[in-house]
Amino acid sequence: MHLALRETPLPSAENHLIELLPRHDRKRLLAACTAVDLTLGEVLYERGSPTRHVYFPVDGNILLVARGDDHPGIEVGMVGREGMLGLHLALGVVNAPLYAVVQGAGRTWRMAASDLRRELRHGAALRRILDRYTLVSMSQLAVSAACVRFHQIGPRLARWLLMSQDRTHADSFHATQEFLACMLGVRRVGITVAASCLQRNGLIEYSRGTVKVLDRPGLEAAACACYAADASSYAALL
Numbered sequence: 001m002h003l004a005l006r007e008t009p010l011p012s013a014e015n016h017l018i019e020l021l022p023r024h025d026r027k028r029l030l031a032a033c034t035a036v037d038l039t040l041g042e043v044l045y046e047r048g049s050p051t052r053h054v055y056f057p058v059d060g061n062i063l064l065v066a067r068g069d070d071h072p073g074i075e076v077g078m079v080g081r082e083g084m085l086g087l088h089l090a091l092g093v094v095n096a097p098l099y100a101v102v103q104g105a106g107r108t109w110r111m112a113a114s115d116l117r118r119e120l121r122h123g124a125a126l127r128r129i130l131d132r133y134t135l136v137s138m139s140q141l142a143v144s145a146a147c148v149r150f151h152q153i154g155p156r157l158a159r160w161l162l163m164s165q166d167r168t169h170a171d172s173f174h175a176t177q178e179f180l181a182c183m184l185g186v187r188r189v190g191i192t193v194a195a196s197c198l199q200r201n202g203l204i205e206y207s208r209g210t211v212k213v214l215d216r217p218g219l220e221a222a223a224c225a226c227y228a229a230d231a232s233s234y235a236a237l238l
Contacts, residue, residue, distance in 0.1 A: 015056040015109060016082045017129055020238065025125045032119065033109040038062070038102045040174065044085060045096035053110050054086030055079075060106030061167040063183065065099040073099060075160075075183035076144055080104075080167025082234065083133060089113055090120060090130040103175075104168040132237045139233040147226040153186050154194040155224035160184065161204065162220060162227050165213050172212035179209075198222065 013019050018026055038044075038060040045051065047067060055062065057080050064077035064085075076098065079085045088097055094113075119126050147156055157180065164173055177195065181188040195211075198204045203219045205212040213219060220227065 014058040017084055018056055020129050022125050025123050029119055032115040033111045036110045038106055038108050040105045042102040045100035047099050048095050050094055051086055051089055051096050051113050054116050056084050056109040057081050058107040059169050060108050061104030063101050063103045067099050072182050074185040078163050078167055089116055104173055136234050136237050140230050143226045143229050151224040153190045154197055156184055157194045158219050158223035159227040162223055172210055174209055175211050176209040
């Protein structure tokens, strides 16, 4: 009698890019990763600094921030379980192009930059997935630039809250008005008015720097079209 051998199931990586990898590639990549916890406000990259690690978030949320000489910065992207922080390494760039800070505490897979370069040399599947993710990121950066230029604060704030909820996987998260004003590149009074409107319409609850999403469909309706455009580009390519 011959007994069928069963493959031992791999533990769930809970990061979409890793989950897309074939079994063998995924197992090898996870073996090179370490599970770590991200803490609120933790700076992962300084602009221009050498990149020592890349991150595949599980339930944390990382902001990509463009900083100027006379401005603390403006948010130009988010990375959660749908993506990876350190994509520039896949393009052969060692130094971080943007400031990266943890906006939502949570778990992540951390991998040494040297290990990622080795995986890219030997893993065609990882290279293909990161090439597609690069295209998604470029599309989202273009959408973000247009959003800042053409859309009002209220719809932009709704979009930002939806993006944060998608990545933190929680109905509530920490975000002060001062922080939101900085990230959206607007005056604090504009955030106050926009958040009050969303709260008055029963879409969110906002108190002492904590935002709670009460009506997700309503918030989606209040957001600008950029939110749906981002989701569509990701779904089409990944």
